[in-house]
Amino acid sequence: MELEILFNDEYLIAVNKPTGISSQPDSTAELSLLELTQNHLQNIGENCTIQVLHRIDKPVSGVVLFAKTEQSLATFNEMFRERKISKRYLTVVNNAPSENKGILRNYMVHNTKNNKSYITTEDKPNAKEAVLEYEALLSSEKYFLLQIKLITGRHHQIRVQLANIGCHIKGDLKYGAKRSNSNGGILLHSYLTSFTHPFTNQDIEIKAPLPSDDIWWFFKEKLQ
Secondary structure (H helix, E strand, O other): OOOOEEEEOOOEEEEEEOOOOOOOOOOOOOOOHHHHHHHHHHHOOOOOOOEEOOOOOOOOEEEEEEEOOHHHHHHHHHHHHOOOOEEEEEEEEOOOOOOOEEEEEEEEEEEOOOOEEEEEOOOOOOOEEEEEEEEEEEEOOOOEEEEEEEOOOOOOHHHHHHHHOOOOEOOOHHHOOOOOOOOOOOOEEEEEEEEEOOOOOOEEEEEOOOOOOHHHHHHHHHHO
């Protein structure tokens, strides 16, 4: 497959991950985005060994960052920990939230046996705080387009927190959607990642075009 490279310098490469590909190698024999990106760099004469800086779920699309040096890996990891990297998503849900914009703040736990996360209470063992900001942007006859700004980065966070308020992401059977999408993905897209580059001091905005899907394109035309 042909990769869509969104940003590439001596420290970092950003790729627009398609739906259905894992960010890094998993238990399947399928090539991951990391491996595909590594192959791409070798094909264009870059012999660095990349490492994933963050992951997005297999059924999710959008910006994924890879570090190209050990120094950039450590630096960008620290920036993620200090919340100096902003990540925004677009998602299509079945119901409108009760308020047009707001903050969702919950505690979540991750069950590794079934690879699902759940809303819980603060005193639950291994509970972690999950915070995001949302804003309703547009609607169609059946669906609603939300913009999400992640404050924390928990396992399946957006999917769980939106489902908790009755806003199920289209196609997300795992968290309550009634029907799957034809490609097996869900309509959640990491469309914008921004930060001040720690090595060049430039303000960087990395945008990932929306996938080729009728519903995404309906909303894309309305956004323009």
